Amino acid sequence: MTHALPQATLSFRGVTVHRDPGDTPVLRDLSFAVAPNERVALLGLNGSGKTTLFAAAAGLLPHEGEIHIDGQRLTRRSCQALRRRMGFVFNVPEDQLLFPTAVDDVAFGARRLGQSDAQSRDRASALLHELGMRDAQNVPLHHLSHGQKQRVALAGALIGDPALLLLDEPSAGLDPPGKRLLCAQLTQCDAAMLIATHDLDFAARICTRFLMLDGGRIAHDTALADDIRQRWQW
Ligand SMILES: Nc1ncnc2c1ncn2[C@@H]1O[C@H](COP(=O)(O)OP(=O)(O)OP(=O)(O)O)[C@@H](O)[C@H]1O
Numbered sequence: 001m002t003h004a005l006p007q008a009t010l011s012f013r014g015v016t017v018h019r020d021p022g023d024t025p026v027l028r029d030l031s032f033a034v035a036p037n038e039r040v041a042l043l044g045l046n047g048s049g050k051t052t053l054f055a056a057a058a059g060l061l062p063h064e065g066e067i068h069i070d071g072q073r074l075t076r077r078s079c080q081a082l083r084r085r086m087g088f089v090f091n092v093p094e095d096q097l098l099f100p101t102a103v104d105d106v107a108f109g110a111r112r113l114g115q116s117d118a119q120s121r122d123r124a125s126a127l128l129h130e131l132g133m134r135d136a137q138n139v140p141l142h143h144l145s146h147g148q149k150q151r152v153a154l155a156g157a158l159i160g161d162p163a164l165l166l167l168d169e170p171s172a173g174l175d176p177p178g179k180r181l182l183c184a185q186l187t188q189c190d191a192a193m194l195i196a197t198h199d200l201d202f203a204a205r206i207c208t209r210f211l212m213l214d215g216g217r218i219a220h221d222t223a224l225a226d227d228i229r230q231r232w233q234w
């Protein structure tokens with residue numbers, strides 16, 4: 001008897017992405033898949049294309065080849081609906097925080113999915129509390145530090161219970177207790193995750209697979225953080 005493979009939550013098949021038309025592509029004929037519940041680190045030198053890969057997966061950059069999210073092909077038409085199944089943390093948190101306070105911002109993610117105002121605020125408040133932000137929930141966002149804004153962005157990404165989380169350097173700028181809380185949240189979350197990071201120790205605590213981008217392709221795909229550590233002599 002044959003068993004069907006579980007459907008990947010994210011798959012790239014032969015994906016090529018250019019930042020500027022006519023330039024050398026940043027991603028070249030790239031293929032990989034992330035299974036449901038899999039937590040995958042995306043590693044690679046500065047400029048290797050990690051953020052570009054996220055932008056393509058979010059439908060923010062055009063691509064050749066096929067990207068599937070939760071079994072549906074990403075196209076210009078499907079991308080709005082597919083984005084609702086994804087949670088993002090961009091590498092610049094200011095780019096994704098839109099509301100005056102943390103609790104308002106995070107609650108918006110739940111309201112957008114149809115939850116009531118009160119439910120949304122309760123859930124936002126609980127998530128912020130779990131991320132060590134209890135006392136900063138109602139502080140104007142522009143008065144928060146970088147690490148505090150990162151935590152608000154993470155709460156906003158988690159609140160919709162997404163099938164897929166795309167996290168671009170989520171631990172950057174977090175203090176050690178903040179990193180611990182981040183690890184705790186991510187390890188108890190059911191979403192498939194792709195986490196771009198230069199922080200291999202952080203990645204090793206939560207990821208079970210490590211992809212290394214080089215020259216626009218996956219140069220290494222390993223379950224052992226030590227393989228990467230040796231290559232980079234970390
Ligand atoms: N907005 C942009 N416009 C044009 N080219 C860009 C833009 N952003 C990035 N690039 C180029 O795309 C390539 C990949 O950059 P990208 O930001 O995806 O790398 P990265 O792996 O995320 O790097 P880092 O580790 O520094 O975050 C680089 O050559 C970069 O110069």
Ligand SMILES: [Mg+2]
Pocket residue numbers: 050051052091168
């Ligand atoms: Mg980047």
